[in-house]
Amino acid sequence: MELTVLLVIMFILYGNSETALVEPYNFHIECTCIRNNHFLITNCSNLELSELPTFPSNVNVLDLSFNRFGILKNKSFDNLHQLIQLNLSDNQLFHLPRDAFYGLSRLQNLNLNSNNLKYDLESFPKLVFQPLISLTHLNVAHNSKHVDKFPDEVISHLTNLRSIAIDAKTTEPNETAFGKGFLQLIHLQTLTIHNCHLHFNSYTFENLKYLNSIDLYRCLIRTYTYGTLSGRHLKFLNLVRLREQAVHGIIPKSIMHDLSNTTEETLIMTKMFVDQNIHVDLDYLIRKLENTAVQTLYLNRNNMYMSENSVRLLPKSLMFLDLSNNVLEALVISMPNLIFLNLTGNKLGNFLQRYRYCRSNITKLKAIYLSDNAIDRLVVSIFHGHPLLEVIDLSRNTLTDINFDLTHLHNLKMLDLSSNRISSLSPMSIKSINEIFKKSDLKINLSKNVLQCSCDTYQFLTWMAENSNHFIPRNDYKCKFSNCSILEIQQFKHIFLQIARECESHAVLIICISIAIFAMLTVTIVGLVYRYRWRIRYLYYMTKSKYKQNKHSDSYDAFISYADSERDFVLKDCIENFEQHGNKTLCIHQRDFLPGEEIANNITNAIHESRKTICIVTRSFLDSYYCMFEYNMARMESIYSRNGQNILFLVFYEQIRPKELPLIMLELVQQHSYIEYPHDEQGNIVFWAKLLEAIS
Numbered sequence: 208m209e210l211t212v213l214l215v216i217m218f219i220l221y222g223n224s225e226t227a228l229v230e231p232y233n234f235h236i237e238c239t240c241i242r243n244n245h246f247l248i249t250n251c252s253n254l255e256l257s258e259l260p261t262f263p264s265n266v267n268v269l270d271l272s273f274n275r276f277g278i279l280k281n282k283s284f285d286n287l288h289q290l291i292q293l294n295l296s297d298n299q300l301f302h303l304p305r306d307a308f309y310g311l312s313r314l315q316n317l318n319l320n321s322n323n324l325k326y327d328l329e330s331f332p333k334l335v336f337q338p339l340i341s342l343t344h345l346n347v348a349h350n351s352k353h354v355d356k357f358p359d360e361v362i363s364h365l366t367n368l369r370s371i372a373i374d375a376k377t378t379e380p381n382e383t384a385f386g387k388g389f390l391q392l393i394h395l396q397t398l399t400i401h402n403c404h405l406h407f408n409s410y411t412f413e414n415l416k417y418l419n420s421i422d423l424y425r426c427l428i429r430t431y432t433y434g435t436l437s438g439r440h441l442k443f444l445n446l447v448r449l450r451e452q453a454v455h456g457i458i459p460k461s462i463m464h465d466l467s468n469t470t471e472e473t474l475i476m477t478k479m480f481v482d483q484n485i486h487v488d489l490d491y492l493i494r495k496l497e498n499t500a501v502q503t504l505y506l507n508r509n510n511m512y513m514s515e516n517s518v519r520l521l522p523k524s525l526m527f528l529d530l531s532n533n534v535l536e537a538l539v540i541s542m543p544n545l546i547f548l549n550l551t552g553n554k555l556g557n558f559l560q561r562y563r564y565c566r567s568n569i570t571k572l573k574a575i576y577l578s579d580n581a582i583d584r585l586v587v588s589i590f591h592g593h594p595l596l597e598v599i600d601l602s603r604n605t606l607t608d609i610n611f612d613l614t615h616l617h618n619l620k621m622l623d624l625s626s627n628r629i630s631s632l633s634p635m636s637i638k639s640i641n642e643i644f645k646k647s648d649l650k651i652n653l654s655k656n657v658l659q660c661s662c663d664t665y666q667f668l669t670w671m672a673e674n675s676n677h678f679i680p681r682n683d684y685k686c687k688f689s690n691c692s693i694l695e696i697q698q699f700k701h702i703f704l705q706i707a708r709e710c711e712s713h714a715v716l717i718i719c720i721s722i723a724i725f726a727m728l729t730v731t732i733v734g735l736v737y738r739y740r741w742r743i744r745y746l747y748y749m750t751k752s753k754y755k756q757n758k759h760s761d762s763y764d765a766f767i768s769y770a771d772s773e774r775d776f777v778l779k780d781c782i783e784n785f786e787q788h789g790n791k792t793l794c795i796h797q798r799d800f801l802p803g804e805e806i807a808n809n810i811t812n813a814i815h816e817s818r819k820t821i822c823i824v825t826r827s828f829l830d831s832y833y834c835m836f837e838y839n840m841a842r843m844e845s846i847y848s849r850n851g852q853n854i855l856f857l858v859f860y861e862q863i864r865p866k867e868l869p870l871i872m873l874e875l876v877q878q879h880s881y882i883e884y885p886h887d888e889q890g891n892i893v894f895w896a897k898l899l900e901a902i903s
């Protein structure tokens with residue numbers, strides 16, 4: 208009593224503040240009091256209570272769940288005239304005294320879930336619910352382990368009841384778990400059956416005339432008579448994880464048959480029959496739904512394969528479709544009213560590389576979930592025709608970039624790319640996302656991707672930093688450096704400095720390497736040109752002169768190549784010995800070269816038109832540019848025009864030591880015969896004779 212007074216004082220003191228702790232009733236009791244929108248909520252959940260404390264009379268919501276109450280006293284809540292919600296779930300109640308709820312005339316919501324109450328007049332005295340004239344929601348589920356039917360004369364007092372959660376069991380095929388007392392509940396629309404073991408037949412819902420929502424979570428269906436669900440106007444039908452007894456596969460077919468004659472708005476067939484490895488015959492199901500007006504359809508977790516044709520028959524009325532966690536490999540929908548589509552956890556990766564999932568060219572789609580589909584690329588036009596799209600979930604795939612078109616999605620608010628393989632986004636993707644940033648506050652989730660921190664991605668990282676308000680979660684990204692160390696991006700600035708430094712040395716390196724390569728190339732080219740300079744010049748002049756005059760003839764027997772200092776020797780001795788005595792024709796530049804023609808051309812022509820070339824080698828010959836030119840050209844001529852036959856003949860007019868000869872000449876001297884000019888009368892005769900023989 209004193210405690211109650213103290214409590215009331217506490218409420219006067221603290222009642223108006225947002226949160227006030229109520230002083231302990233016993234030493235270990237600490238209920239929480241919260242005032243929320245003019246509701247006073249007292250929460251004594253999970254405090255190991257077995258005795259009811261006394262509460263102030265203005266409590267609106269009382270949560271006593273997860274305690275140890277085994278029995279309630281008569282008129283326990285007598286003074287709580289304002290109580291609207293009472294939660295006694297998860298206690299050990301096994302009996303309710305007749306006047307347990309006396310005085311709770313405003314109570315709307317009573318939860319007795321998970322106690323030890325039996326469905327009989329022992330646990331639920333006939334008049335126990337009589338005071339609850341305002342009750343709209345009752346939960347008595349997870350109680351009866353042995354007794355099957357809830358005593359309907361007890362429930363018949365709750366004439367305002369709108370929803371009930373209850374256990375239901377029938378043993379005979381012609382029985383109903385909901386007896387005549389339920390006929391009084393003219394507002395009861397929502398039925399949730401837990402611990403469901405039922406025969407379904409025309410009696411089952413006979414006394415529940417106004418039902419529009421049936422939740423059969425994990426129901427064990429013993430038998431099902433055609434027509435049980437047929438002809439009803441349902442807003443909601445939950446067939447999650449049905450189980451069937453005995454004959455496998457017939458019951459689902461019967462239920463589906465009835466669905467074609469039922470108008471339901473929401474149909475939940477999550478994991479339907481999967482527990483027993485019964486596969487939903489999807490084509491059959493969809494044909495049954497084709498003409499219904501179902502708007503929300505869950506067909507997730509059914510392990511089902513769907514042919515393209517059957518998907519096309521899904522009702523056009525659909526607005527919300529969940530096909531997640533099946534094994535779909537292809538999908539083409541044409542539902543113009545569809546707003547929400549969950550395709551998470553299928554195998555659409557291959558299909559979506561090439562095709563769109565949507566056939567109709569414009570839809571109202573606002574959210575598409577494609578997470579977990581092994582997608583590494585998407586067809587570019589994948590989201591075309593979805594101008595209202597707000598959410599795209601592509602998480603847990605293997606994407607490396609955004610290769611699909613987003614530019615038209617002006618309403619996009621969320622792009623989830625988390626847990627993919629994106630190391631950076633390409634400039635193209637950045638450009639198209641920038642377009643969206645201009646029009647909408649798009650958030651992008653890139654977490655659980657390992658971003659690349661290197662010079663190549665510097666632009667991408669800069670862009671990310673500039674738009675960090677568009678990325679969620681902010682600054683919670685990992686970055687991989689070129690040395691393979693992975694760092695958290697806590698501070699973009701810090702990272703940038705590092706990368707910028709790295710990039711500078713990178714740039715310097717690139718420039719150095721380029722210069723080195725250029726230098727090497729130049730040296731090589733110069734070397735090659737030098738090495739083949741004579742060949743190149745020879746070919747050049749040959750092509751040039753060939754172009755002009757295409758005749759090749761042995762017009763001369765020999766071309767004499769000499770330096771100016773040996774002019775007298777050539778003009779006098781050579782002409783005399785060759786032309787006058789030997790009857791040979793010589794080509795001598797002073798006499799035979801065409802005036803006006805380029806010297807180099809004249810030389811090449813002369814060598815080309817002579818059978819042999821005789822070089823009068825002296826020191827001035829070796830020093831003279833044109834003499835050496837003639838020598839080299841003759842060498843080339845023998846290689847390229849005379850099939851390697853030697854046409855060169857050296858006459859040493861002076862004594863020259865081998866050291867003084869250039870390498871190319873030394874080679875020839877060693878390989879071929881040469882002749883020295885003897886400078887005495889006797890020898891000269893032999894010399895000329897030999898020379899004549901050589902050029903014959």
Ligand SMILES: *[C@@H]1O[C@H](CO)[C@@H](O)[C@H](O)[C@H]1NC(C)=O
Nearest residue numbers: 248250251252253268269270
């Ligand atoms: C009471 O607190 C528990 C957690 O201790 C919470 O789960 C429950 O929702 C609360 N009840 C109400 C009515 O707020």
Ligand SMILES: *[C@@H]1O[C@H](CO)[C@@H](O)[C@H](O)[C@H]1NC(C)=O
Nearest residue numbers: 279280281282304305306307
């Ligand atoms: C509760 O009250 C009823 C009659 O009002 C009485 O029959 C019953 O024995 C009482 N139960 C307890 C536990 O006091």
Ligand SMILES: *[C@@H]1O[C@H](CO)[C@@H](O)[C@H](O)[C@H]1NC(C)=O
Nearest residue numbers: 252270272292293294316318
């Ligand atoms: C008790 O029931 C009320 C209403 O049914 C609910 O809001 C509350 O969360 C429940 N408490 C617990 C712990 O389940």
Ligand SMILES: *[C@@H]1O[C@H](CO)[C@@H](O)[C@H](O)[C@H]1NC(C)=O
Nearest residue numbers: 378379380381382383408410
């Ligand atoms: C249900 O069938 C049993 C026999 O199987 C019969 O004894 C019983 O009277 C029937 N009940 C109703 C309500 O038809």
Ligand SMILES: *[C@@H]1O[C@H](CO)[C@@H](O)[C@H](O)[C@H]1NC(C)=O
Nearest residue numbers: 434437438439464465467468
């Ligand atoms: C649909 O339900 C109505 C009313 O129960 C019934 O008369 C009709 O035969 C049913 N049609 C089909 C195709 O089941």
Ligand SMILES: *[C@@H]1O[C@H](CO)[C@@H](O)[C@H](O)[C@H]1NC(C)=O
Nearest residue numbers: 507531532549550551552576
């Ligand atoms: C889509 O389906 C997955 C898998 O069933 C589920 O986890 C996810 O919550 C669903 N998404 C939405 C938005 O309902």
Ligand SMILES: *[C@@H]1O[C@H](CO)[C@@H](O)[C@H](O)[C@H]1NC(C)=O
Nearest residue numbers: 541543566567568569570592
């Ligand atoms: C596609 O759009 C065009 C005009 O944008 C329209 O004429 C055509 O009927 C549409 N086709 C479908 C199948 O909706």
Ligand SMILES: *[C@@H]1O[C@H](CO)[C@@H](O)[C@H](O)[C@H]1NC(C)=O
Nearest residue numbers: 602625626652654655679680
């Ligand atoms: C981003 O994605 C990660 C991983 O999927 C997820 O844990 C996180 O909640 C997401 N963040 C936001 C803000 O949605």
Ligand SMILES: *[C@@H]1O[C@H](CO)[C@@H](O)[C@H](O)[C@H]1NC(C)=O
Nearest residue numbers: 688689690691692705706709
């Ligand atoms: C790798 O490089 C980053 C940035 O240059 C540097 O911060 C980090 O210490 C390096 N890690 C190792 C193991 O060298």
